[in-house]
Amino acid sequence: MKTLGAELSVVHSGATEIRFPCADSVSQQHGFVHAGAVTTVLDSACGYAALTVAPEGFEVLSVEFKVNLLAPATGEFVIARAQVKRAGKTLTICTGDAFALRPEGEKLVATMLATMINVPLER
Amino acid sequence: MKTLGAELSVVHSGATEIRFPCADSVSQQHGFVHAGAVTTVLDSACGYAALTVAPEGFEVLSVEFKVNLLAPATGEFVIARAQVKRAGKTLTICTGDAFALRPEGEKLVATMLATMINVPLER
Amino acid sequence: MKTLGAELSVVHSGATEIRFPCADSVSQQHGFVHAGAVTTVLDSACGYAALTVAPEGFEVLSVEFKVNLLAPATGEFVIARAQVKRAGKTLTICTGDAFALRPEGEKLVATMLATMINVPLER
Amino acid sequence: MKTLGAELSVVHSGATEIRFPCADSVSQQHGFVHAGAVTTVLDSACGYAALTVAPEGFEVLSVEFKVNLLAPATGEFVIARAQVKRAGKTLTICTGDAFALRPEGEKLVATMLATMINVPLER
Numbered sequence: 272m273k274t275l276g277a278e279l280s281v282v283h284s285g286a287t288e289i290r291f292p293c294a295d296s297v298s299q300q301h302g303f304v305h306a307g308a309v310t311t312v313l314d315s316a317c318g319y320a321a322l323t324v325a326p327e328g329f330e331v332l333s334v335e336f337k338v339n340l341l342a343p344a345t346g347e348f349v350i351a352r353a354q355v356k357r358a359g360k361t362l363t364i365c366t367g368d369a370f371a372l373r374p375e376g377e378k379l380v381a382t383m384l385a386t387m388i389n390v391p392l393e394r
Numbered sequence: 395m396k397t398l399g400a401e402l403s404v405v406h407s408g409a410t411e412i413r414f415p416c417a418d419s420v421s422q423q424h425g426f427v428h429a430g431a432v433t434t435v436l437d438s439a440c441g442y443a444a445l446t447v448a449p450e451g452f453e454v455l456s457v458e459f460k461v462n463l464l465a466p467a468t469g470e471f472v473i474a475r476a477q478v479k480r481a482g483k484t485l486t487i488c489t490g491d492a493f494a495l496r497p498e499g500e501k502l503v504a505t506m507l508a509t510m511i512n513v514p515l516e517r
Numbered sequence: 518m519k520t521l522g523a524e525l526s527v528v529h530s531g532a533t534e535i536r537f538p539c540a541d542s543v544s545q546q547h548g549f550v551h552a553g554a555v556t557t558v559l560d561s562a563c564g565y566a567a568l569t570v571a572p573e574g575f576e577v578l579s580v581e582f583k584v585n586l587l588a589p590a591t592g593e594f595v596i597a598r599a600q601v602k603r604a605g606k607t608l609t610i611c612t613g614d615a616f617a618l619r620p621e622g623e624k625l626v627a628t629m630l631a632t633m634i635n636v637p638l639e640r
Numbered sequence: 641m642k643t644l645g646a647e648l649s650v651v652h653s654g655a656t657e658i659r660f661p662c663a664d665s666v667s668q669q670h671g672f673v674h675a676g677a678v679t680t681v682l683d684s685a686c687g688y689a690a691l692t693v694a695p696e697g698f699e700v701l702s703v704e705f706k707v708n709l710l711a712p713a714t715g716e717f718v719i720a721r722a723q724v725k726r727a728g729k730t731l732t733i734c735t736g737d738a739f740a741l742r743p744e745g746e747k748l749v750a751t752m753l754a755t756m757i758n759v760p761l762e763r
Contacts, residue, residue: 282602291513306456311430333429333711334731335755337583337630337706341603353502356628357536357587361730362757364585366612382602382610383629384583386704386755389732401531406757434668434739449538458632460583460706460753462733484607485580485634487708487751489735505725505733507706507753509632511608553683554703557676579675583706 277312279319285355287319290348293371296366306345306381307353309369313338314381317351321387324358329389331363336385345381346371353383363387400435408478410442410504413471416494427467429504432433432474432492436461436506439476444462444510447481452512454486459508467503476506486510522534523558525565533565536594540618552589552627555597555615559584559612559629562599563611570604575635582631590626592617599629609633614625646681648688654724656688659717662740673713675750678720678738682707682752683726685722686734690756691736693727698758700732703753713749715740 277291293304313349314333321331353367365385370377400414412435416427437456444454476490488508493500523537535558555556560579569627584640599613616623645659662673682700683702690700723738734754739746 305542307430307434308608310433310437311428314430314433320638333463333706335460335462335733339460339602339632340456341456341610342472356585357625364587364704365627379603382612382614384585384628386585408656452752458581458610460755462725462755464733479708480748487581487710489751490752502726505735505753507708508736545646545761552681553676554684555675557680576651579709581706581708583704586702587702 277315277377282319284323285320286353287316287323288350288352289316290350293344293346294349304349306340309344309381311347312349312351313353313367313369313381316351316383317367317383317385320353320355320365321363321389324355324363325389327365329390330392331387332390334362334386334388336383338381338383340376342373344369346373346378348372348379348391349380360379361389363389400438405446407446408443409476410439410446411473411475412439413473416456416467416469421448427472429463432467432472432504433461435472435474435488436476436492436504439474439510440490440506440508441510443476443478443488444486447478447486451515453515454503454510455513457485457509457511459506461506463504465503466500467492467494467497469489471495471503472503473500484512486512519591523566528565529564530569530571532599533562533569533595534596535600536596538594539590539592550595551632552586554565555590555595555627556584557598557615558595558597559613559615559627560631562597562614563629565632566599566601566611567609570601570609571635574638577636578636580608580634581633584627584629586626586627589625590617592616592624594618596624607635609635634636651688651692655687655690655722656685656692657719657721658685659685659719662715663711673718675709675734678713678718679707681718681720682722682736682738682750683686683754685720686736686752688755689722689724689734690707692734694758697761699761700756703731703755703757703758705712705752706751706754709750711747711749713738713740715742715747717741718749719746730758732758733735
């Protein structure tokens with residue numbers, strides 16, 4: 272997250288928003304943000320969303336996720352929004368969409384479906 | 395890739411290997427390499443594997459991928475190895491495994507199943 | 518679809534709904550509808566949704582999908598609803614949710630993220 | 641499984657093989673076996689593979705899976721082979737490949753990456 276310059280901008284119960292600037296350091300040969308960076312932020316957004324519904328004393332790890340890359344991530348910022356689809360005792364399923372913020376508006380650039388697991392916080 | 399300090403170490407037809415050092419800048423709160431970094435390198439390894447079988451004059455973009463995170467990525471290096479599962483005219487399906495290189499040997503830390511698309515090189 | 522007794526109940530541009538009865542023939546040892554049957558209907562709902570936005574003279578095949586199974590599919594009917602997330606020239610990305618229709622209301626039982634491809638109709 | 645006429649033909653610790661005949665009842669408009677039937681059998685093969693490494697007193701449920709459909713499933717039989725990729729205390733990750741048995745040999749038609757969960761057997 273720090274490497275990407277990302278910040279968690281909005282948190283509700285079961286929903287989060289993270290945004291990060293489209294810097295050169297996370298861009299690839301075509302000049303748009305690398306799929307890996309978009310995926311990282313979607314994963315983080317899903318993880319934080321799951322955390323808002325996790326039992327006390329637990330943290331959240333990613334079990335797995337799938338991401339579809341829908342359009343080149345070009346713009347000033349990338350915004351990832353995630354929601355909890357179902358919160359179980361052990362597993363939480365989240366979806367997330369990433370948007371590129373462009374002068375003409377938000378453009379959907381990627382979508383994720385993720386499985387998170389609650390694990391007891393180590394002391 | 396540059397941000398991660400990754401290098402493409404082995405390339406065969408339909409198979410690639412990428413390794414990168416487990417630096418602090420790509421690690422997360424638990425001290426192991428962030429899932430996003432592991433995913434980025436697996437995605438790159440799959441993309442390069444697909445590229446080795448792409449028609450001339452084409453490049454490769456990621457359509458989508460799923461990754462399962464299997465163990466914490468701790469060690470000196472992460473190594474991602476990818477293979478082409480099926481190469482079609484338009485789409486190439488790849489699998490990739492990521493291993494953490496530890497003193498006691500290689501530990502499987504993540505596995506990916508990815509769909510890549512051949513797109514004509516722009517001039 | 519015939520084996521499952523499924524019927525396409527609602528079709529809009531970019532959205533579909535399919536429902537099928539929870540028969541014994543598609544149930545498994547625990548008495549709820551087999552994940553495979555739920556997946557089949559979600560896949561079909563995504564395929565039909567993609568078809569509503571496909572160019573004329575094209576049909577749609579599933580490239581891949583991921584499904585999360587969220588709750589046992591018990592009830593009178595299973596209803597699958599799918600939407601187009603992004604329609605490209607070659608690929609269409611869809612999401613779908615499956616609900617079990619129970620006396621107390623609809624219960625979300627599975628969710629899918631799918632990639633479909635437009636292929637020319639053979640004559 | 642019964643609806644598909646499938647039978648579990650080979651079981652080792654961490655690996656299974658299921659085969660089923662390509663009957664009309666599971667075929668679709670193009671004359672090849674419906675993706676849903678192939679997926680169902682791959683899911684079952686992954687489930688049985690996970691079961692071979694589950695703790696005593698536990699059964700296995702599918703959390704999620706992704707499948708890539710690689711070629712039309714035509715032939716006399718479809719064979720699904722699954723392996724455990726990683727067995728944890730709670731979750732087991734499996735991969736599976738489905739092959740169509742044709743006069744000229746086996747043809748890879750689909751591949752799956754699945755997450756299974758161990759749940760205590762109800763009495």
